[in-house]
Structure formats: C-alpha cells, structure tokens
Amino acid sequence: MPRNRVPSPQTMRILRALAAEPARWRYGYELGTETGLKAGSLYPILVRLADRGLLEASWEESPPQGRPARHLYRLTPDGQELAAAAAPARPARAGRRIPQPDGA
Amino acid sequence: MAGHGPADMGRRLLAMATAAMPPSRRDWGRAISAELAYARSRREQARLVLGAVRVALLPPPGVADYARDAARSAALAATVYVPLGLGLYLGNVVFPSPEDRLVGDLALDTYLLAVLLVAGALARRASARPAAPVIAGMAAGLVLAVLGMATFAVIDNAFLSVVSHQQGMIDGFRESGMTSMRAYINGHLEATAPGVALFGTIAGAFIAPLGAALAPEATIAWSRLRHLLGH
Numbered sequence: 001m002p003r004n005r006v007p008s009p010q011t012m013r014i015l016r017a018l019a020a021e022p023a024r025w026r027y028g029y030e031l032g033t034e035t036g037l038k039a040g041s042l043y044p045i046l047v048r049l050a051d052r053g054l055l056e057a058s059w060e061e062s063p064p065q066g067r068p069a070r071h072l073y074r075l076t077p078d079g080q081e082l083a084a085a086a087a088p089a090r091p092a093r094a095g096r097r098i099p100q101p102d103g104a
Numbered sequence: 105m106a107g108h109g110p111a112d113m114g115r116r117l118l119a120m121a122t123a124a125m126p127p128s129r130r131d132w133g134r135a136i137s138a139e140l141a142y143a144r145s146r147r148e149q150a151r152l153v154l155g156a157v158r159v160a161l162l163p164p165p166g167v168a169d170y171a172r173d174a175a176r177s178a179a180l181a182a183t184v185y186v187p188l189g190l191g192l193y194l195g196n197v198v199f200p201s202p203e204d205r206l207v208g209d210l211a212l213d214t215y216l217l218a219v220l221l222v223a224g225a226l227a228r229r230a231s232a233r234p235a236a237p238v239i240a241g242m243a244a245g246l247v248l249a250v251l252g253m254a255t256f257a258v259i260d261n262a263f264l265s266v267v268s269h270q271q272g273m274i275d276g277f278r279e280s281g282m283t284s285m286r287a288y289i290n291g292h293l294e295a296t297a298p299g300v301a302l303f304g305t306i307a308g309a310f311i312a313p314l315g316a317a318l319a320p321e322a323t324i325a326w327s328r329l330r331h332l333l334g335h
Contacts (some may be wrong), residue, residue, distance in 0.1 A: 026135075027139075029142060038154075039136070042164055043155035043156070044155070044159055045160065047129065048162070051166075067142065068138040068141050069138060070135070071131070071139075072137030083261065094292035
C-alpha cells in the first residue's frame with residue numbers, strides 16, 4: 001500500500017469526524033457541518049481520501065420522498081488506521097507551542 | 105421544465121463540472137448534484153457547485169502521485185548533479201586534456217548509473233505504485249541530461265579559449281566548414297541537446313526500475329556488511 005503523507009488539518013478534521021463513529025455512514029452535508037468545512041474544500045478532500053482507499057462511499061437506499069438518493073461516506077479499515085495513527089501526533093506537536101505556566 | 109433561476113444555473117454548472125470529471129470520478133459529480141436538492145440556501149448551492157468544480161479540476165487519480173514521484177526524483181538528480189557539474193568544470197577548464205573532453209569517462213558513467221539506480225530504489229521505498237521507479241528514473245535522467253547540456257553550454261562559451269584546444273573540438277570544427285568556433289560549438293550543442301535529453305529519459309526509464317528491483321537485495325547485503333564490520 002502506498003505510504004500516506006501527513007494529513008492536512010482539514011483532512012484530519014474529516015478523519016476525526018468519521019473515526020468518531022466508524023461504522024456509521026455519513027452524508028456530505030453532515031460532515032461539512034460537523035467539521036466546519038465548506039463543500040468547496042470538503043469534496044476534494046473526500047475524493048482524495050477515496051482515491052487512496054481510505055474512504056468508502058455508498059448511495060443512500062431509501063431517500064426521502066421526492067428527493068434524490070445521497071452519497072454516504074465512512075472510513076475503510078485503512079482510513080481508520082490512518083485516523084488513529086495521525087490523531088495523537090497533532091495535539092502533541094501543537095502542545096509544545098503552548099507555554100506552560102510552571103515552565104515545564 | 106425550463107428553468108432560468110439560480111438553482112437551474114447551479115444544476116447546469118454542476119452538470120458541466122460532472123461532464124468534465126474523469127469517468128471514474130463522475131459519481132462524485134452525481135453525489136454533489138444530489139446534495140444540491142438538500143441545500144438550504146443559495147450560498148450552500150453555490151458552495152456545492154464550487155465543490156464540483158474543484159473536484160473536476162483535481163488531477164486524475166494517480167497522476168498527482170506520479171507527479172510527486174517525478175518531482176522528488178528530479179530534486180534528487182539536481183542535488184547529486186552538483187559534484188558532477190564540478191567534475192565537468194575541472195575536467196574541461198582547470199585540468200583540460202587535449203585528447204578527451206571528459207576526465208574519467210568511466211567514473212562519470214558509473215556515477216550516472218548509480219544515481220539512476222538510487223532514484224529507482226528510493227521511488228520504490230516511497231511508493232508501491234508499479235510505475236513509480238520508471239517515472240522517477242525518467243525524471244532523474246531528463247534532469248541530469250538537461251543540466252549536463254546546460255553545463256557544457258556555460259563552460260564552452262565562458263571558457264572558449266580553453267575548450268577550443270580540445271582535439272575533438274578542433275576536428276569537429278574543421279569538418280563542419282564553419283568559420284567560427286563559438287558558432288560551431290553552440291550549433292553542435294543545439295543539435296545534440298534533444299537527443300541527449302531523450303537518451304537520458306529513456307536510460308532512466310530502464311535503469312531506475314533495476315535499482316528498485318535490487319533495493320531489497322542491496323539493503324540485506326548492506327546489513328550483512330555492517331554486521332560483519334561491527335564484529
């Protein structure tokens with residue numbers, strides 16, 4: 001499998017949101033609301049994640065009456081692995097920049 | 105129903121963006137179109153259209169990765185070219201030989217071979233994509249060829265009085281029937297540059313995959329050697 005680069009902060013937001021409930025299929029709109037990412041940023045990231053085999057997509061089976069079926073997303077096992085591996089690294093790195101009151 | 109409102113404009117733009125996507129990506133265009141029906145405001149609709157346009161502008165799957173492989177390899181080739189360029193300068197200007205244009209042809213070829221092998225090995229380490237070593241080798245070969253020709257162009261023009269004493273130059277100039285050594289040298293460089301670039305690219309495409317294939321063996325051999333030297 002190709003090595004994955006360190007995800008961007010925006011990608012991490014999506015990975016975290018999806019990894020919070022890995023079994024649940026999510027709508028793009030819901031992901032955008034949860035991560036604060038606009039559709040212009042959200043969809044290119046989702047496409048890249050899917051290209052790398054980190055995200056799987058499916059079509060909604062029972063859409064609301066008179067509305068089209070929507071795309072649903074969730075992480076693949078590789079995506080969950082990446083989310084788990086990348087998640088602790090960021091706060092630790094960011095944490096070093098925060099001055100500690102006791103000088104630690 | 106023929107609509108002319110902003111929503112219809114959005115749908116038309118989305119349809120155009122979807123049509124512009126590679127076939128393997130068109131499902132994304134349809135997904136964004138479906139979301140348009142759920143958008144709560146014109147602003148949301150506009151953002152969805154922008155999302156589709158951005159997806160349409162993404163490089164096709166795999167292309168961006170290969171571009172990264174090529175860029176990484178080109179950067180490596182440009183870096184390791186520095187001693188080679190210095191060698192060309194020393195061999196042609198500081199310690200010129202009337203017989204040979206290059207000092208140590210064998211050393212030069214070995215160095216180029218090693219760079220292309222290493223480019224392939226590094227591409228394999230960085231990526232599992234099958235064509236990665238080929239792309240990396242082509243990029244490295246092309247960069248080495250271009251930098252080599254550029255170096256000769258600079259050396260030959262800046263130190264014409266030195267290089268014009270090389271026997272090969274004298275013979276070529278005589279046979280060309282030209283009246284200016286500088287014009288002969290530059291004409292020769294221009295004529296050979298495309299061929300050299302093509303040769304470098306093709307050589308890289310064949311040699312780098314060899315480096316990729318040999319990389320695991322080389323790693324094992326290197327570990328054994330270190331193990332032996334350590335005891």
